[in-house]
Amino acid sequence: MKAFYRAANIVVVTTMDGVEHVYHFTKNLIVHGGKTPGVDALDELSEGTPIVIHRRVNDEQASAEEIDLLGDEGLKITEGRVSHIDRRKKEITIRYGNGKTETLQLTARAAAESGASVDESNEDATELVIYYADEEGRKVAHYVTKKP
Numbered sequence: 001m002k003a004f005y006r007a008a009n010i011v012v013v014t015t016m017d018g019v020e021h022v023y024h025f026t027k028n029l030i031v032h033g034g035k036t037p038g039v040d041a042l043d044e045l046s047e048g049t050p051i052v053i054h055r056r057v058n059d060e061q062a063s064a065e066e067i068d069l070l071g072d073e074g075l076k077i078t079e080g081r082v083s084h085i086d087r088r089k090k091e092i093t094i095r096y097g098n099g100k101t102e103t104l105q106l107t108a109r110a111a112a113e114s115g116a117s118v119d120e121s122n123e124d125a126t127e128l129v130i131y132y133a134d135e136e137g138r139k140v141a142h143y144v145t146k147k148p
Contacts, residue, residue, distance in 0.1 A: 023064040030066040033074030075131040082126045104141045
């Protein structure tokens with residue numbers, strides 16, 4: 001995150017490749033991983049805080065629908081290989097380097113978005129980075145992407 005302008009309902013981010021983007025949001029913005037709920041969580045962030053923006057583009061205007069905070073104050077990060085995906089149950093099972101497996105619940109958004117990034121025809125070879133939160137004693141994956 002580069003800047004946050006509450007009065008204008010705008011968040012400015014710089015992507016990993018250095019491109020700057022401006023996203024509009026409403027007061028109903030969902031923010032995961034902050035100490036406070038909703039838009040108020042953005043007040044606590046400083047420039048350079050890593051985030052994931054789930055966005056929608058309408059008529060050349062991008063709007064943020066959901067923001068995931070990463071790192072110490074936000075979602076936790078784990079890496080592994082896809083062992084199984086159950087899209088009906090919205091679960092993903094990953095295998096770690098030590099051979100152990102773990103099943104994480106996927107949010108509805110993560111289940112929908114991960115479909116494009118995870119190739120089920122070659123699940124075992126797909127290395128993932130999973131951003132999750134401990135919610136009610138269960139790990140819930142909010143964002144899943146292929147390992148770069």
